Amino acid sequence: MAPELSQPTAHTIGDSLGLLRERPPLVQCLTNIVVAQWTANTLLAIGAAPAMVDNPREAAEFAVIAGAVLVNVGTPYEETAAAMSAAVASASASGTPWVLDPVAAGALAWRTGLALALIEAATPRIIRGNASEILALAGGAGGKGVDSVDTPEAALEAAKALALHYGTTVAVSGPVDHLTDGVRVVRIANGNSLMTQVTGVGCALGALMAAFAAVVDDGLLAASAATAALTVAADEAARVSRGPGSFAVALLDELAALSPQALASAVRLS
Amino acid sequence: MAPELSQPTAHTIGDSLGLLRERPPLVQCLTNIVVAQWTANTLLAIGAAPAMVDNPREAAEFAVIAGAVLVNVGTPYEETAAAMSAAVASASASGTPWVLDPVAAGALAWRTGLALALIEAATPRIIRGNASEILALAGGAGGKGVDSVDTPEAALEAAKALALHYGTTVAVSGPVDHLTDGVRVVRIANGNSLMTQVTGVGCALGALMAAFAAVVDDGLLAASAATAALTVAADEAARVSRGPGSFAVALLDELAALSPQALASAVRLS
Amino acid sequence: MAPELSQPTAHTIGDSLGLLRERPPLVQCLTNIVVAQWTANTLLAIGAAPAMVDNPREAAEFAVIAGAVLVNVGTPYEETAAAMSAAVASASASGTPWVLDPVAAGALAWRTGLALALIEAATPRIIRGNASEILALAGGAGGKGVDSVDTPEAALEAAKALALHYGTTVAVSGPVDHLTDGVRVVRIANGNSLMTQVTGVGCALGALMAAFAAVVDDGLLAASAATAALTVAADEAARVSRGPGSFAVALLDELAALSPQALASAVRLS
Numbered sequence: 016m017a018p019e020l021s022q023p024t025a026h027t028i029g030d031s032l033g034l035l036r037e038r039p040p041l042v043q044c045l046t047n048i049v050v051a052q053w054t055a056n057t058l059l060a061i062g063a064a065p066a067m068v069d070n071p072r073e074a075a076e077f078a079v080i081a082g083a084v085l086v087n088v089g090t091p092y093e094e095t096a097a098a099m100s101a102a103v104a105s106a107s108a109s110g111t112p113w114v115l116d117p118v119a120a121g122a123l124a125w126r127t128g129l130a131l132a133l134i135e136a137a138t139p140r141i142i143r144g145n146a147s148e149i150l151a152l153a154g155g156a157g158g159k160g161v162d163s164v165d166t167p168e169a170a171l172e173a174a175k176a177l178a179l180h181y182g183t184t185v186a187v188s189g190p191v192d193h194l195t196d197g198v199r200v201v202r203i204a205n206g207n208s209l210m211t212q213v214t215g216v217g218c219a220l221g222a223l224m225a226a227f228a229a230v231v232d233d234g235l236l237a238a239s240a241a242t243a244a245l246t247v248a249a250d251e252a253a254r255v256s257r258g259p260g261s262f263a264v265a266l267l268d269e270l271a272a273l274s275p276q277a278l279a280s281a282v283r284l285s
Numbered sequence: 286m287a288p289e290l291s292q293p294t295a296h297t298i299g300d301s302l303g304l305l306r307e308r309p310p311l312v313q314c315l316t317n318i319v320v321a322q323w324t325a326n327t328l329l330a331i332g333a334a335p336a337m338v339d340n341p342r343e344a345a346e347f348a349v350i351a352g353a354v355l356v357n358v359g360t361p362y363e364e365t366a367a368a369m370s371a372a373v374a375s376a377s378a379s380g381t382p383w384v385l386d387p388v389a390a391g392a393l394a395w396r397t398g399l400a401l402a403l404i405e406a407a408t409p410r411i412i413r414g415n416a417s418e419i420l421a422l423a424g425g426a427g428g429k430g431v432d433s434v435d436t437p438e439a440a441l442e443a444a445k446a447l448a449l450h451y452g453t454t455v456a457v458s459g460p461v462d463h464l465t466d467g468v469r470v471v472r473i474a475n476g477n478s479l480m481t482q483v484t485g486v487g488c489a490l491g492a493l494m495a496a497f498a499a500v501v502d503d504g505l506l507a508a509s510a511a512t513a514a515l516t517v518a519a520d521e522a523a524r525v526s527r528g529p530g531s532f533a534v535a536l537l538d539e540l541a542a543l544s545p546q547a548l549a550s551a552v553r554l555s
Numbered sequence: 556m557a558p559e560l561s562q563p564t565a566h567t568i569g570d571s572l573g574l575l576r577e578r579p580p581l582v583q584c585l586t587n588i589v590v591a592q593w594t595a596n597t598l599l600a601i602g603a604a605p606a607m608v609d610n611p612r613e614a615a616e617f618a619v620i621a622g623a624v625l626v627n628v629g630t631p632y633e634e635t636a637a638a639m640s641a642a643v644a645s646a647s648a649s650g651t652p653w654v655l656d657p658v659a660a661g662a663l664a665w666r667t668g669l670a671l672a673l674i675e676a677a678t679p680r681i682i683r684g685n686a687s688e689i690l691a692l693a694g695g696a697g698g699k700g701v702d703s704v705d706t707p708e709a710a711l712e713a714a715k716a717l718a719l720h721y722g723t724t725v726a727v728s729g730p731v732d733h734l735t736d737g738v739r740v741v742r743i744a745n746g747n748s749l750m751t752q753v754t755g756v757g758c759a760l761g762a763l764m765a766a767f768a769a770v771v772d773d774g775l776l777a778a779s780a781a782t783a784a785l786t787v788a789a790d791e792a793a794r795v796s797r798g799p800g801s802f803a804v805a806l807l808d809e810l811a812a813l814s815p816q817a818l819a820s821a822v823r824l825s
Contacts, residue, residue: 484592
């Protein structure tokens with residue numbers, strides 16, 4: 016967001032993965048019951064250390080020592096929602112970056128309010144969602160409604176507005192991923208349709224963004240590196256897969272096998 | 286159940302899968318923590334869109350827009366049990382079909398009462414369970430005890446009584462699946478023993494029934510199509526598997542690859 | 556622990572697996588949301604019957620009929636923590652052995668207190684953890700701090716003290732697993748580093764210990780048989796794996812394929 020930050024490149028994206036491998040970050044995850052295992056395995060595969068600490072008695076305590084905190088509102092309950100608020104407040108107070116994945120924001124009222132309240136309480140380093148979710152949050156923040164627009168370009172404008180309003184990075188997932196801090200824009204064209212046939216690939220992307228945010232200060236670079244790593248690995252995985260079951264397995268194998276050099280060489284920035 | 290409904294055939298079962306692929310249903314799942322990811326991946330593989338909305342603040346709201354609702358009582362908690370009641374009431378009021386999977390009914394008192402209370406509150410389109418679970422529900426509804434009988438034929442009689450009592454379809458899973466609306470009976474002989482070595486295959490079957498119930502009005506046809514799809518895919522998966530781990534992966538691949546024609550040609554109705 | 560108990564051998568470890576296969580134990584699991592599916596699949600693969608009954612209304616009722624109870628504090632909530640207390644009290648009253656997996660004990664205050672309170676309430680048959688977790692529990696029980704020591708040998712001394720203090724078996728997982736009842740010591744040198752790149756392998760080990768504790772009275776033999784089975788299967792799985800994704804799949808296949816004879820012949824006791 017700050018003018019002096021340089022545009023993420025294939026080179027700095029590859030270097031970010033190198034940094035993550037050198038000092039594996041501890042990533043606290045407050046996520047949903049559907050993807051908890053998958054998220055942990057994705058983080059382990061890339062080289063990070065996941066810790067699913069999501070109860071109100073421990074979440075704030077852990078956010079102090081975590082390298083980054085992921086908050087995913089996919090299946091919120093009273094207790095985990097309270098833990099999210101506590102973790103975000105503690106992360107903010109202790110300088111731990113946190114990442115928001117506003118699953119189904121716009122479609123359901125409670126979680127939309129919860130996501131917005133978390134953002135208001137402490138600015139996340141990155142907000143990652145699909146076009147509908149980002150549009151919903153932008154509408155809540157700036158007055159646009161979730162149904163007013165739904166093209167990728169329109170979502171990008173909403174993402175820019177959201178990013179500038181809060182001083183954060185916003186990542187819009189899709190066939191081409193659009194990421195922005197309101198000034199800079201990164202588009203990543205890797206990935207394939209099998210990613211939409213496995214639950215939690217988007218959720219895993221949010222978790223990877225938290226892992227990179229723990230080792231790279233620039234939120235846009237962290238979000239870009241995570242997106243590049245997941246989608247480049249997905250391209251490789253699709254080559255050896257028979258369908259969504261074997262693709263999910265291969266995706267973990269490929270994330271673990273991905274080198275900084277291979278990442279830098281395969282990422283398609285546009 | 287109504288006399289005018291025709292007997293499900295290999296042809297109508299294949300057509301049901303064609304319908305599901307043409308208009309992918311949104312399936313709201315209130316299920317257990319063990320199988321949440323697996324259930325979502327099974328629904329994605331067959332071509333449906335899963336949404337795990339299982340908290341009391343959002344469950345009723347979502348049941349209005351869902352194509353069908355799955356309620357699985359495998360790991361009930363105070364909050365999710367309340368969400369199940371709310372979702373079922375809302376589904377009933379808005380005409381959304383719902384499917385009950387009464388996991389471990391009969392073995393544990395609280396969930397047995399919960400399952401029966403849900404059925405009493407609003408008739409499910411389909412009830413799916415193993416012989417013990419169906420016998421337990423039939424006993425609660427009609428006076429037979431869970432331990433009184435346990436042969437498949439006896440479970441079928443209990444299933445018929447249960448189906449007639451509530452005006453629903455009852456599916457009894459086993460080496461040969463028995464499905465009935467109290468008048469018609471369908472037996473499906475596909476499937477293999479690896480299905481019992483992977484957790485949640487039965488739970489996934491309940492979810493698939495919800496997906497088919499969203500696109501086919503006849504509950505018996507929907508339940509038959511789901512059973513056929515899962516067991517035919519399981520037959521294919523078993524051929525390429527080394528054990529339960531690779532079988533689960535292959536099952537997702539085969540569900541995604543299954544065509545209406547292949548389904549109609551492979552299902553073994555008796 | 557009692558002087559008359561003999562040292563576990565490759566032969567008695569193999570026989571333990573034979574016993575488990577002859578009479579598949581029902582294992583009640585109160586575990587975390589990350590590994591619930593994985594744990595159930597691991598138990599099914601070895602030949603046991605998992606049942607995830609973890610709410611306060613049913614946990615005590617089920618502990619009476621279960622062959623063993625696993626308590627894993629990986630993601631505790633108010634409701635599941637209450638269920639753990641109820642299950643342990645009921646298991647103790649009805650003579651059902653229970654196994655404690657004190658995930659992240661020492662790192663987080665609430666769960667450390669919870670784990671110690673459970674141990675104080677009713678002696679577990681086995682406590683399984685990594686070195687830090689065992690040191691933390693030993694410190695709580697006997698005065699040593701978690702940070703005072705962290706070498707494997709020091710953890711073994713703490714494990715011995717913990718085992719003697721409570722009259723239990725303590726298993727310290729690591730590159731070489733160390734198990735002790737305070738008098739006897741077993742070291743198992745199978746396993747490989749891929750086990751640390753998949754979430755819940757340690758949690759699955761705790762569950763397997765519960766399965767073996769249901770069929771073998773000697774806690775040290777049960778813990779040794781579980782450790783041997785998992786690590787020998789892991790050695791086989793690593794041979795056919797491309798990375799952590801395919802390793803997790805192969806591990807389930809190999810657990811299911813493992814024979815008592817192969818286990819006895821492959822285990823490396825030292």
